[in-house]
Amino acid sequence: QVQLVQSGAEVKKPGASVRVSCKTSGYIFTSYGISWVRQAPGQGLEWMGWINSYNGNTNYGQQFRGRVTMTTDTSTSTAYMELRNLRSDDTAVYYCARDTTVTTGNWFDSWGQGTLVIVSS
Amino acid sequence: QSVLTQPPSVSEAPKQRVTIPCSGSSSNIGSNVVNWYQQFPGKAPKLIIYYDDLLPSGVSDRFSGSKSGTSASLAISGLQSEDEADYYCASWDDSLNGPVFGGGTKLTVL
Numbered sequence: 129q130v131q132l133v134q135s136g137a138e139v140k141k142p143g144a145s146v147r148v149s150c151k152t153s154g155y156i157f158t159s160y161g162i163s164w165v166r167q168a169p170g171q172g173l174e175w176m177g178w179i180n181s182y183n184g185n186t187n188y189g190q191q192f193r194g195r196v197t198m199t200t201d202t203s204t205s206t207a208y209m210e211l212r213n214l215r216s217d218d219t220a221v222y223y224c225a226r227d228t229t230v231t232t233g234n235w236f237d238s239w240g241q242g243t244l245v246i247v248s249s
Numbered sequence: 250q251s252v253l254t255q256p257p258s259v260s261e262a263p264k265q266r267v268t269i270p271c272s273g274s275s276s277n278i279g280s281n282v283v284n285w286y287q288q289f290p291g292k293a294p295k296l297i298i299y300y301d302d303l304l305p306s307g308v309s310d311r312f313s314g315s316k317s318g319t320s321a322s323l324a325i326s327g328l329q330s331e332d333e334a335d336y337y338c339a340s341w342d343d344s345l346n347g348p349v350f351g352g353g354t355k356l357t358v359l
Contacts, residue, residue, distance in 0.1 A: 163348075165294075172251060173286070173294065173337055173350045189347050223293055230300075233282040233341035234348055237305060239293040 130154040132224055132240035139246045140214050148243045150207040150224030157205035158182040161227040163236060164198065164209045166220040174220075178227055178234075179207060214247045221245075252277060253338050253351035260357040266326040269354045271338030273319050277349055281341040283321040285314055288335045288353075297336075298323060330358050 135149040150162065164176040177188035179198040186198050197210045207224055222243045225236035254272040261267040273279065285298035296305050298314035301321065311332075313324045321340075325332055338351040 172353045173339075175348050175350070178347075187347065190345065228299075230282070232280070233284075235282070235284040235296060235299040235339070236286075236294070237296045237299070239295070242293050 130226065130238040132226065132238055134222075134224060134240040134243045137244040137246070139248065141249055142215055142247055144214050144247075145210060145212040146214060146245050147208055147210045148222050148224075148245070150209070150240050152205045152207070152226070155226070157200075158202060161229060161234075162198070162200065162207040163225050163227040163234070164196075165223045165225060165236070167223070167242075168217070168220040171220075176209070176222075178229075181207070211245075214245075216247050219245065219247045251352040252342060252345070252349035253340060255336075255338060255351035255354045257352070258355045258357065260359055261328055262359045263328050263330065265328050266324060267328060267356065269323045269325075269336050269338075269356070271321045271323070271351050273321070273340055273349075275319060276344040277319075277340040277342040278316065278321055279319040280343060283314065283316050283338055283340045285312075285323045286337045286339065288337065294337065325356070328358050332356060333358050 131153045133151045158181050163178045179186045181200050199208045224240040226238040282300045286294040287297045288294040297308050301316045302314040311326045335353045337353045342349045
């Protein structure tokens with residue numbers, strides 16, 4: 129079955145960087161993209177960006193451009209998301225999700241369990 | 250402020266039918282597919298409707314989706330206590346060049 133398993137919780141100081149991993153299994157990694165979605169405490173879902181697992185092309189959300197980098201390692205079917213210059217309002221649960229994209233949109237049909245990132249001095 | 254608009258909460262009695270609306274614009278719902286996610290507290294979201302009205306394998310047929318113009322809705326029939334969760338609509342936005350979510354609707358089964 130399709131599985132996405134993320135790395136563990138992180139506590140970071142403001143200004144630091146965090147790297148979250150998402151190890152996938154149960155499907156052909158390069159056949160689907162990976163999106164990253166975050167959820168601040170008590171808040172809704174916010175899309176951060178997407179990476180094409182086949183060729184590494186990326187599409188970052190406007191509010192994250194310049195601060196986020198998404199990469200993949202096809203040899204281990206793992207996706208990574210690095211967020212730099214962390215602020216307190218980056219405190220959130222970060223999810224990776226398998227992304228199916230069609231000409232009129234996309235959807236996330238499998239999700240990782242989430243990684244809590246706390247930014248605090 | 251979310252790009253897609255949902256009511257913060259809805260409630261209905263067991264065995265009844267409830268609908269959750271999602272309002273957007275011509276740059277998102279009006280021209281792209283709508284998807285719905287269910288999320289329980291402390292858990293990852295789960296896809297329950299995709300491409301406006303399709304059910305993923307394993308999702309109960311008590312869930313259904315519809316779309317008209319720049320609005321969409323999720324209907325849940327035969328409500329059960331286990332349906333209590335947060336529900337999010339989502340659609341691609343051509344202006345933002347990315348998917349956008351509604352603010353989420355908390356469903357309470359009375």
